[in-house]
């Protein structure tokens with residue numbers, strides 16, 4: 001059988017690739033395919049199961065800012081059980097002791113959030129330089145570890161404050177990963193998705209067709225392509241472009257980098273939460289002398305779990321110790337707050353490693369200091385035939401990084417590739 005020449009090939013079947021594919025399905029004359037390198041779809045939205053089959057999101061989980069997030073208007077959500085995570089308590093523990101004025105300190109932190117200039121860029125470390133140490137620790141969680149997934153000195157205040165806030169919002173009891181992958185039903189049934197197909201070469205030197213090669217040595221052909229691989233993958237060199245991407249795109253990629261947000265999730269018996277009167281989503285900021293501050297989210301979507309978020313240098317140091325050693329370190333830190341009785345069974349612990357995953361090369365994008373401009377620059381197609389899409393690309397200027405940003409970017413890239421772009425890039 002002859003190798004087909006597709007009208008459009010989509011690289012990657014995460015939130016962005018699925019959204020692009022669904023857009024193309026509306027156009028029956030378009031012959032397209034999605035190449036996914038992994039053995040599953042969903043990319044950086046992935047729901048695992050731990051303990052007694054408790055769903056846990058190891059990647060994206062919240063529909064942040066749900067009052068204004070267009071994703072929250074998706075009618076398909078009504079078929080899923082959701083939990084609104086808005087009015088939540090925050091406890092601050094310092095050296096194992098709850099601060100009696102914990103809530104007040106968190107409120108005092110508000111002033112450290114003010115005065116962020118959307119024009120002049122500085123690092124979060126510089127922004128917090130004058131603050132007392134406890135505010136810097138809380139800021140480390142608020143701007144860095146639990147937000148940008150980067151360390152304070154590499155977190156761009158301009159980039160972080162120009163997208164919608166990562167404040168809490170809507171959660172799926174059965175997991176965001178399951179919600180996103182449920183969107184791919186028709187793409188699967190129509191045979192549009194090819195799993196285990198990592199593209200490692202994109203040759204666009206010929207005008208007539210783009211040739212792609214996968215890691216098994218198979219060649220694939222398309223007239224146009226939509227690349228949703230993370231900027232970590234694009235920067236890491238897994239995909240060789242021939243000719244090289246233009247200087248405009250290379251310098252834009254250089255101005256961005258991947259964060260390293262990782263999750264450590266522990267499933268517990270309901271009695272653990274009942275004993276402590278924790279009935280809904282609750283947050284703990286854990287600050288121990290000589291240790292990096294930790295952010296823990298309890299009862300995510302009402303499930304009996306504790307999720308600890310780490311980012312930047314903290315994640316890198318933990319990962320370098322190996323999965324089980326890293327999980328043990330986090331578990332020991334949680335004991336300072338929850339007591340020695342905090343011992344989830346082995347099958348009830350899970351942790352992510354987006355940092356070392358060759359198909360992600362990190363958690364999500366962040367601008368280097370002064371690099372925010374690059375997100376818009378990457379919306380320009382290469383040679384009118386290669387469209388970059390995904391969370392890092394600011395097709396929707398104030399939703400990059402978010403799952404909705406990835407979805408909108410995929411849809412807009414599909415419209416551009418079809419030549420039917422009707423939608424304003426300003427969402």
Ligand SMILES: Cc1cc2nc3c(=O)[nH]c(=O)nc-3n(C[C@H](O)[C@H](O)[C@H](O)COP(=O)(O)OP(=O)(O)OC[C@H]3O[C@@H](n4cnc5c(N)ncnc54)[C@H](O)[C@@H]3O)c2cc1C
Nearest residue numbers: 012014015016037043044060061062199390391402403406
């Ligand atoms: C720990 C963590 C927590 C997060 N929390 C939230 C949250 O609460 N709310 C929120 O809105 N966002 C959150 N995010 C961000 C959100 O998950 C991402 O923005 C979104 O999932 C990215 O989707 P994407 O389609 O752009 O990229 P991806 O999901 O990475 O999809 C790209 C796909 O391309 C595939 N691929 C890569 N290279 C190749 C190749 N060479 N050939 C073929 N296939 C390839 C990958 O396997 C992947 O499936 C979080 C992310 C992480 C990691």
